[in-house]
Amino acid sequence: MPQLDSLRTIAVMLVVIYHWFPTGVGINRLPNGSMGVMIFFVISGFLITRILLDNRNRISLGKATVAGTYRNFFIRRVLRIFPLYYLVLTGVWLLIPQHSDIDAHPLYYYLYGYNILLHQTGNWSDVLSPFWTLGVEEQLYLVWPWIVLLTPRSAFRWVIGGMIVLGVLFRAYGYARGDIDGLLTPASADAFGLGALWAYVLVDRPAAEGTVRKRLGLIAGLAFAAFVGIQFLPDDHLITVLFQRLVLSILALFIVSHASAGIGGPIGQVLNNRILLYIGRISYGIYVFHMLVPGHIVPILFRISNRLGVSLTLGYWSHRLFSLAVLIAIASASWYAFEKPINDLKRYFSYR
Numbered sequence: 001m002p003q004l005d006s007l008r009t010i011a012v013m014l015v016v017i018y019h020w021f022p023t024g025v026g027i028n029r030l031p032n033g034s035m036g037v038m039i040f041f042v043i044s045g046f047l048i049t050r051i052l053l054d055n056r057n058r059i060s061l062g063k064a065t066v067a068g069t070y071r072n073f074f075i076r077r078v079l080r081i082f083p084l085y086y087l088v089l090t091g092v093w094l095l096i097p098q099h100s101d102i103d104a105h106p107l108y109y110y111l112y113g114y115n116i117l118l119h120q121t122g123n124w125s126d127v128l129s130p131f132w133t134l135g136v137e138e139q140l141y142l143v144w145p146w147i148v149l150l151t152p153r154s155a156f157r158w159v160i161g162g163m164i165v166l167g168v169l170f171r172a173y174g175y176a177r178g179d180i181d182g183l184l185t186p187a188s189a190d191a192f193g194l195g196a197l198w199a200y201v202l203v204d205r206p207a208a209e210g211t212v213r214k215r216l217g218l219i220a221g222l223a224f225a226a227f228v229g230i231q232f233l234p235d236d237h238l239i240t241v242l243f244q245r246l247v248l249s250i251l252a253l254f255i256v257s258h259a260s261a262g263i264g265g266p267i268g269q270v271l272n273n274r275i276l277l278y279i280g281r282i283s284y285g286i287y288v289f290h291m292l293v294p295g296h297i298v299p300i301l302f303r304i305s306n307r308l309g310v311s312l313t314l315g316y317w318s319h320r321l322f323s324l325a326v327l328i329a330i331a332s333a334s335w336y337a338f339e340k341p342i343n344d345l346k347r348y349f350s351y352r
Contacts, residue, residue: 003259004043005280006271011039012283015130016290016327020320030231035248037133038191042252044137045195046260052148053156053203055351059149064351066149072349077141079349081284083342084334085134086110088288092128096296099127112138119183127291132183139185140192148196153204160200163193168242175241182245191249198257213257220254223247285331285339293330294323301326 014036021028052073058064089102089109097103101123108117109128115135118126151159167190171182182188201212227247233240263271270276279286289297298319305312314322 001260002277003271006276007259008280008283009276011036012286038248039252041188041191042195042249042256045192046199049196049199052145056149070145072351073145075349076346079342079345084288084339101126115183136185136188160193160197164190171242180236180241190246194249194253216254220251223250282331282335285334289330290327293327298323
């Protein structure tokens with residue numbers, strides 16, 4: 001499903017825009033950060049659940065075991081996520097601890113509990129603040145496989161429905177306690193649940209795929225109208241807190257459901273663009289490094305160039321474009337020299 005890589009490109013660029021430009025004005029009048037994160041969560045919920053449902057069926061046929069499937073699943077996640085995550089964490093701790101809370105609370109970061117810490121501190125100036133989403137995903141990976149593999153097939157759709165409802169209700173609970181950020185894992189359950197819904201349709205109800213996609217088109221139209229209306233409300237309004245993530249996740253699901261089958265026409269040509277596909281492939285590195293590049297890595301490059309006798313003077317937009325080029329270069333180097341060799345070890349932990 002290569003077009004999902006292009007959706008990852010869109011998602012990570014939305015997050016970069018959100019963090020690199022002033023909030024609430026100009027290009028950031030839209031909630032770009034939330035839009036990007038919900039796309040990531042829906043894609044993750046879809047792909048992870050699809051893998052698990054396929055293996056659940058193999059378990060029911062006696063071709064695999066629950067314990068063996070979970071072991072391979074978790075090891076494969078570790079190989080993909082842990083190495084770069086811990087490399088960047090350690091680098092920040094050793095080199096620029098003053099720009100993060102990691103020096104005071106290292107275990108929250110190293111045990112994938114940073115979203116819990118950020119929920120407590122509210123310190124969004126932390127250079128590692130985007131890592132809250134990685135904590136949410138890892139916490140889900142600890143629990144979700146057991147739920148998928150052990151839930152009876154006939155009851156799984158109710159589990160998905162419960163996930164979607166849980167996300168909204170947990171945000172309502174947080175709102176009542178003065179929490180509008182929704183950093184704890186249950187607050188994002190509806191995004192993962194909607195992604196899981198499409199995996200359920202493809203694996204367990206393939207005959208209904210076309211019908212579900214058509215209904216989803218209507219629901220997405222209503223969600224888009226709701227999203228437009230929500231933009232006229234304050235960020236701390238009850239409706240915004242409860243439903244903005246939900247409508248964004250529905251819109252993301254609509255796009256993911258079509259991209260998973262391959263979108264044709266002009267839109268498909270865009271999503272099949274080699275540049276978008278490539279950036280999507282290295283999107284994890286872009287996400288992990290994007291807060292470090294403009295404020296820490298680019299200034300180092302400027303100092304190096306000045307010592308070499310080359311003086312660089314960049315304006316506002318040229319600085320952002322230069323930072324983007326540096327970010328893509330670093331993410332590319334990370335992919336080929338570090339991530340991909342480790343990722344290739346997955347072949348030793350095949351599900352089959």
